[in-house]
Amino acid sequence: MLCVFLGVLLASAAPAADRILTPDADRSWSRRQDKAIRARLDQGELDSMANLLLFGTSFTHQPRVSIANLTEASKSGVVRARVDDLVAGLRNPGDNERLSFLRDLLLREGVGLESPQASLFVYNNLLRALQERKTLAQRAAEVKPASILDRASLFHDRGLSLDTSILPDFSLDQALRDLKMRGLLRQGQIARVAVIGPGLDFIDKQEQSAFDYYPPQTLQPFALYDSLVRLKLAKPGGLSMSILDISARVLDHVNRARGRARKDNGYVLQLPRDIARPWSPALAGYWRALGDQVGTPVAPIPPPELLHGLETRAVRIRPDVVLACEPVDLNIVVERLNLPESERFDLMVATNIFVYYEAREQTLALENAGSMLKPGGLLLTNDQLPESPRGVMRQTGITVVRFDDQDPTARDAVGWYQRR
Numbered sequence: 001m002l003c004v005f006l007g008v009l010l011a012s013a014a015p016a017a018d019r020i021l022t023p024d025a026d027r028s029w030s031r032r033q034d035k036a037i038r039a040r041l042d043q044g045e046l047d048s049m050a051n052l053l054l055f056g057t058s059f060t061h062q063p064r065v066s067i068a069n070l071t072e073a074s075k076s077g078v079v080r081a082r083v084d085d086l087v088a089g090l091r092n093p094g095d096n097e098r099l100s101f102l103r104d105l106l107l108r109e110g111v112g113l114e115s116p117q118a119s120l121f122v123y124n125n126l127l128r129a130l131q132e133r134k135t136l137a138q139r140a141a142e143v144k145p146a147s148i149l150d151r152a153s154l155f156h157d158r159g160l161s162l163d164t165s166i167l168p169d170f171s172l173d174q175a176l177r178d179l180k181m182r183g184l185l186r187q188g189q190i191a192r193v194a195v196i197g198p199g200l201d202f203i204d205k206q207e208q209s210a211f212d213y214y215p216p217q218t219l220q221p222f223a224l225y226d227s228l229v230r231l232k233l234a235k236p237g238g239l240s241m242s243i244l245d246i247s248a249r250v251l252d253h254v255n256r257a258r259g260r261a262r263k264d265n266g267y268v269l270q271l272p273r274d275i276a277r278p279w280s281p282a283l284a285g286y287w288r289a290l291g292d293q294v295g296t297p298v299a300p301i302p303p304p305e306l307l308h309g310l311e312t313r314a315v316r317i318r319p320d321v322v323l324a325c326e327p328v329d330l331n332i333v334v335e336r337l338n339l340p341e342s343e344r345f346d347l348m349v350a351t352n353i354f355v356y357y358e359a360r361e362q363t364l365a366l367e368n369a370g371s372m373l374k375p376g377g378l379l380l381t382n383d384q385l386p387e388s389p390r391g392v393m394r395q396t397g398i399t400v401v402r403f404d405d406q407d408p409t410a411r412d413a414v415g416w417y418q419r420r
Contacts, residue, residue, distance in 0.1 A: 030334040043159025050129035055210035059089035149384035164199030168351035169223035175399040175414035196350035214270040229293040254327040261319035291315030336368040354383035
């Protein structure tokens with residue numbers, strides 16, 4: 001997405017008067033930073049296009065290409081065939097929402113889809129993304145993390161990606177269980193929640209969970225709502241959720257879902273699982289139960305023949321749950337909502353968000369979150385955030401989450417940051 005989205009404020013978002021720039025930062029710097037951050041959205045979408053090229057099945061019958069067999073696939077002509085098929089799909093996207101979006105993106109980039117330039121652009125974008133992947137791997141290998149949460153702003157110069165998966169939602173669920181068990185969250189305590197950058201499933205970066213045979217969807221708001229009700233931390237029907245994002249695509253997606261919910265139409269989540277990917281019993285149990293507090297099971301979309309070994313399920317989220325989620329255009333690094341104390345949040349969450357920012361930006365984001373929390377309110381995130389000595393937020397604990405009981409590296413961690 002382009003920086004043309006700067007300042008886009010959808011009808012249901014908070015009025016401009018309720019959004020203020022971070023008061024302790026230089027305002028001219030804040031405005032420049034806001035523009036620069038939003039300009040990174042398009043680069044993130046081009047990263048997603050590279051993943052779609054390798055793993056997608058909605059535009060081609062060619063086999064998927066893993067990073068491990070990329071050289072072989074290039075020599076055999078599979079990569080070239082997938083490039084040709086993707087460009088053909090971009091020229092005539094039909095009702096494929098992903099292809100329609102990428103078509104518009106490339107046209108804004110000045111790429112002529114009817115010329116050889118289109119195939120060259122798609123191929124060169126793949127090479128760029130692969131080189132970036134290599135650079136990031138080298139950077140990660142050089143980092144000496146201070147804690148399991150410390151990812152050292154690894155993506156500070158990368159495009160902002162919207163892609164996500166079920167794993168961060170499981171991490172949040174486990175952190176909430178931990179907090180309840182320790183008595184730090186009480187039954188019925190959570191009434192107002194904010195999700196920072198919930199993501200919009202385009203196609204995941206990992207081959208095992210990269211699927212595009214169903215429409216784009218956002219998972220985290222509904223997964224979080226589901227966990228809070230299941231754990232009895234929120235009362236059914238008594239939860240309001242703000243979705244804070246800078247992506248016009250995310251905000252528009254949620255707004256359209258709310259429009260359908262007003263007509264009593266629910267929001268269907270597709271939940272495929274690659275059974276060849278080892279999961280812990282706790283993660284598998286979470287997947288099987290996800291959505292049962294906020295919706296009802298429905299028949300899932302059948303995966304294409306190219307995908308083998310998928311276990312699938314789907315859930316239709318109730319309209320009242322969808323309507324409880326309100327999208328707000330807000331850049332957490334340089335903006336905050338000017339909320340009266342009675343309307344501040346009990347809980348905020350942000351997964352795989354702050355790794356895209358440098359230390360100063362992370363500190364500002366932490367304090368902006370703190371300004372929107374009630375005293376004692378919590379921000380849950382899987383990143384280590386630098387604390388301001390005079391700030392209102394302090395890290396008070398951490399939950400370590402394992403995705404595979406047999407693999408000690410298959411894990412995540414959620415830090416608890418609390419407003420004093």
